[in-house]
Structures are given as structure tokens and as C-alpha cells.
Amino acid sequence: MSVLRTVAAAGACGIAVASLAACEPAAGGLDSAAVAVTTDRTATATLERLTFDVAWLSCTATVNRGASPSGATTAPGSATVDCRGETESGQTITIKGKVTDERAGKCVRGDLTARIDRKVVFQATMLGDCSAAPSSTAPGTTGPRTTAPPRPGPTVTVTETVTVTAVPAK
Secondary structure (H helix, E strand, O other): OHHHHHHHHHHHHHHHHHHHHHOOOOHHHOOHHHHHHHHHHHHHHHHHHOOOOEEEEEEEEEEOOOEOOOOOEOOOOOEEEEEEEEEOOOOEEEEEEEEEEEEOOOEEEEEEEEEEOOEEEEEEEEEEOOOOOOOOOOOOOOOOOOOOOOOOOOOOOOOOOEEEEOOOOO
């Protein structure tokens, strides 16, 4: 029985370590899951402020490591964001661009373009409240680091899809 417990405990520790490594920020301090969730929240709020009733929005983010699959060079420390959704009236929402900074789930900075039925409804270099403390410190910036420094070893990219259902306006 004790061998079984030891094996179970070792397996649980392995899962915990793998989970922590998957959430570790990439180069430049960006975490793809945090970028996706924050972009989703701030873009939804922005569209709602522009009087679009968002039925749902789902964002994914991939942290760039300096070269794209096509071989083209991309800026390290940035994330490519792709969001898709729909308004309450059935119009297609797309948001695409690059994020270079994500702050505590409250703000993203970069270059984002939102379209509804292929018509540009906003282009932004910042969404949300960027007066919040950064989630992490990117190279070349000052301030305390709020996450552990990256550990050497394999790099893991996490892509998260988030679906938000807007609460109907009153």
C-alpha cells in the first residue's frame, strides 16, 4: 500500500511541476493565457462602451519567440492575438494584432484592430486600465518582478481560448 501512495504522490508532484512550467512567462515576461484573457475582457468592455452588444468573444494568444513558422522575424516579447466573436444581432467580431505588455489582467498594450462585419470599429495601442502594476517586468524596464524568473529548460507555449457571455444591458 505504501508503494502505491509513493507513486501517487510522485505523480501528483510531477503534474504540479508541469502545470507551473506551463504558466511560466515567456521571453519578455508575457504569458499567452494572461494575454488572451486580458485581451478578451478589455476588448469586450471597449466594444460595449462603443454600444456594441457582445454576445460572445473568444481570444487566443501565442507568445512570439523571435521567428514565426514561416521564417519571418517577429518581435520577441510580443504575443500575436486572434479573437473571434459575435454581437447579439449576429454580426461577426474579429480582433487581431500584437500585444507587447499585459498588466495584472487589467490592460494590454500593443497594436490591435477590431472589426465588426469586416468594418473597422477601433484600432488601439492600449485597452483597459494601464495604471495597474505590470504582471511581470519585461527586459529593459525597471520595477519589481511580480513573477518568478524563467527557469532554464524546455519552453512551453500555452494557448487558451476564453469565451465570455456578455450580461444583457439593462
